[in-house]
Amino acid sequence: MCGIAGIIGSRAPLEANKLVRRMTRSLARRGPDSEGLEEWPGAILGHRRLAVLDLSPAGHQPMLSEDGQTGVVFNGCIYNFRELRRELEAQGEKFRSDCDTEVLLRGYCRWGIDKLVARLHGMFAFGVWDNRRRSLSLARDQLGVKPLAYCAGNGSIAFASTIGGLEDAGFGGEIDEPAVLEFLNYGFISDAHAIFKGIRKLPPATILEWEDGRVSERRYWRLPEPGAAKAVTFEEAVEETERLLLEAVRLRLVSDVPVAALLSGGIDSALICWALTRLNANIKAFTVGLPGDSSDETRAARESASRLGIAHEVVEFPPDRNNPLEEILRVYSEPFACGSAHGMLAISQAVKEHATVLLTGDGGDDVFLGYPLFRNARLAQLASHFLPQTELPIPRIRPLRPLRNFLNCATQGLPGYIGAREDVNGWLGERLIESTAASETHDSAGGGNRLLGDVFDYHLRMHFTGEFMVKVDGATMHHGLEARSPLLDQGLWEFASALPFSTRLHRWRLKAILREICRRRVGPQVAARPKQGFVIPVERWLAERWTGNLQALKGGTLLAREGWVRPGALESAVAEAEAQRAAPAQLWYLAVLEHWLAARQPAARAARLG
Numbered sequence: 001m002c003g004i005a006g007i008i009g010s011r012a013p014l015e016a017n018k019l020v021r022r023m024t025r026s027l028a029r030r031g032p033d034s035e036g037l038e039e040w041p042g043a044i045l046g047h048r049r050l051a052v053l054d055l056s057p058a059g060h061q062p063m064l065s066e067d068g069q070t071g072v073v074f075n076g077c078i079y080n081f082r083e084l085r086r087e088l089e090a091q092g093e094k095f096r097s098d099c100d101t102e103v104l105l106r107g108y109c110r111w112g113i114d115k116l117v118a119r120l121h122g123m124f125a126f127g128v129w130d131n132r133r134r135s136l137s138l139a140r141d142q143l144g145v146k147p148l149a150y151c152a153g154n155g156s157i158a159f160a161s162t163i164g165g166l167e168d169a170g171f172g173g174e175i176d177e178p179a180v181l182e183f184l185n186y187g188f189i190s191d192a193h194a195i196f197k198g199i200r201k202l203p204p205a206t207i208l209e210w211e212d213g214r215v216s217e218r219r220y221w222r223l224p225e226p227g228a229a230k231a232v233t234f235e236e237a238v239e240e241t242e243r244l245l246l247e248a249v250r251l252r253l254v255s256d257v258p259v260a261a262l263l264s265g266g267i268d269s270a271l272i273c274w275a276l277t278r279l280n281a282n283i284k285a286f287t288v289g290l291p292g293d294s295s296d297e298t299r300a301a302r303e304s305a306s307r308l309g310i311a312h313e314v315v316e317f318p319p320d321r322n323n324p325l326e327e328i329l330r331v332y333s334e335p336f337a338c339g340s341a342h343g344m345l346a347i348s349q350a351v352k353e354h355a356t357v358l359l360t361g362d363g364g365d366d367v368f369l370g371y372p373l374f375r376n377a378r379l380a381q382l383a384s385h386f387l388p389q390t391e392l393p394i395p396r397i398r399p400l401r402p403l404r405n406f407l408n409c410a411t412q413g414l415p416g417y418i419g420a421r422e423d424v425n426g427w428l429g430e431r432l433i434e435s436t437a438a439s440e441t442h443d444s445a446g447g448g449n450r451l452l453g454d455v456f457d458y459h460l461r462m463h464f465t466g467e468f469m470v471k472v473d474g475a476t477m478h479h480g481l482e483a484r485s486p487l488l489d490q491g492l493w494e495f496a497s498a499l500p501f502s503t504r505l506h507r508w509r510l511k512a513i514l515r516e517i518c519r520r521r522v523g524p525q526v527a528a529r530p531k532q533g534f535v536i537p538v539e540r541w542l543a544e545r546w547t548g549n550l551q552a553l554k555g556g557t558l559l560a561r562e563g564w565v566r567p568g569a570l571e572s573a574v575a576e577a578e579a580q581r582a583a584p585a586q587l588w589y590l591a592v593l594e595h596w597l598a599a600r601q602p603a604a605r606a607a608r609l610g
Contacts, residue, residue: 003027009156058097076124144204164333172196187337190466229498248489265300268361344475363487370511384448
């Protein structure tokens with residue numbers, strides 16, 4: 001797990017060198033073990049290394065071919081690199097290291113970028129400079145686990161693992177209004193937007209090629225459609241999922257550094273820990289504890305650890321953190337208001353003392369349909385067959401809001417589902433008013449009749465890549481920790497995605513397949529636990545523990561001065577939150593954005609860049 005950067009094109013060599021060094025400095029926490037830079041005429045690659053495979057200097061990056069004409073910088077892990085290495089050796093390739101980076105280098109030289117990427121099983125974002133062709137190839141893994149951003153124009157292209165890396169080197173323009181609007185609605189910014197104009201995020205499962213100042217992108221992989229697989233029974237689906245899960249865990253144990261596991265009170269992480277015991281892996285598990293809070297999962301996690309007979313440690317979330325936004329600002333390049341990121345940061349810091357690789361349970365709730373929204377969407381889809389596909393005149397009063405949202409989903413499809421979220425338009429300032437009209441348009445030719453499939457696709461491109469993957473990657477890499485999730489295995493996702501939704505929601509149970517494996521292998525008590533999630537109650541703590549951030553929304557805020565919210569629009573909302581000792585999610589989002597804006601004022605930015 002590392003940080004990558006580069007500049008290709010028409011910039012002067014000394015300037016390009018200086019800018020890439022700024023980017024690698026910005027990415028230092030992603031790769032604390034070493035730094036590397038390589039230059040060609042009109043091209044420079046930079047790298048920060050977190051050594052996980054082959055800890056010797058042979059794994060140093062940028063890694064070059066023998067003739068120096070091809071260089072690669074890589075972030076991630078290729079789990080099948082030994083299999084690919086054997087294939088390459090059979091074709092005459094000679095290796096100098098025992099790391100996955102060299103497989104990318106030699107695989108590119110032997111097969112080209114498309115055939116190489118088609119063979120990769122892992123999580124990755126990498127860049128290859130081909131000096132003979134004078135071309136750059138960038139690639140991102142199938143599910144978007146690892147981030148990659150770029151800025152192209154005026155005959156050149158710059159790329160980095162994070163938007164912050166590009167920002168620190170002066171790339172990107174003004175703040176993007178649609179991105180801010182998206183953040184205020186969701187608390188994160190999806191891959192469709194970036195906080196700065198001129199910067200783009202490379203989509204998952206995509207190859208970018210730059211040659212002679214021209215950029216092209218192509219998608220190299222897609223999930224199969226639900227029901228695409230041959231008909232299997234629920235029992236057969238359970239058995240095959242268990243087999244694939246064990247194989248996914250086994251692959252993610254490849255490491256030359258210590259490995260640990262994350263254990264919540266839920267099903268997914270318990271299954272990962274069960275698989276570790278099945279594979280005879282002696283690994284310690286960690287849990288974030290919130291003593292005295294209703295969202296605390298410590299007791300349930302301890303019960304799971306006891307059942308599985310694994311070593312276990314609880315990391316208590318620090319109760320005296322006065323300003324958590326300072327840490328969030330250091331970790332995430334864009335405004336980011338995911339509350340559980342604070343817990344992920346706390347546990348990453350604790351785990352780093354014991355290990356460099358952390359196995360997590362991310363991904364099970366997504367492809368196996370563990371969120372209530374999926375079951376609700378299926379119910380609304382069934383109801384759509386008996387309702388007219390048009391908006392129904394339901395009075396807009398609070399007691400009828402759940403019914404109105406359900407019927408909107410059933411009759412309008414995805415637009416009705418999206419419209420059910422919180423509305424922030426009453427607070428918006430002049431800079432965002434125009435953006436609301438063009439913020440989101442979604443095809444809904446099938447209306448509610450295809451709602452579950454549309455909601456699943458929407459979830460993947462929004463919350464999955466924009467929030468969940470960003471949260472884990474940012475928090476773990478901030479502490480020099482490599483996160484690996486067996487439930488994000490592409491083979492497992494290909495199998496599960498091809499199953500009908502009715503199989504994944506067997507008997508209307510959320511995450512029915514994983515729940516059944518858990519019932520058999522861990523215990524019925526664990527399998528029966530309701531979905532809780534990895535929760536830090538930031539909305540409540542904003543009005544109780546972190547009141548300084550709430551107070552910052554009073555009076556002359558940057559939000560108001562710069563036109564993001566109407567002057568005085570937040571006064572009554574802040575007063576109500578103080579009285580009720582609980583803040584709505586939108587106030588938390590606004591507190592995060594105010595703090596992010598303050599850090600980008602000239603004096604604060606100069607201090608940050610040194």
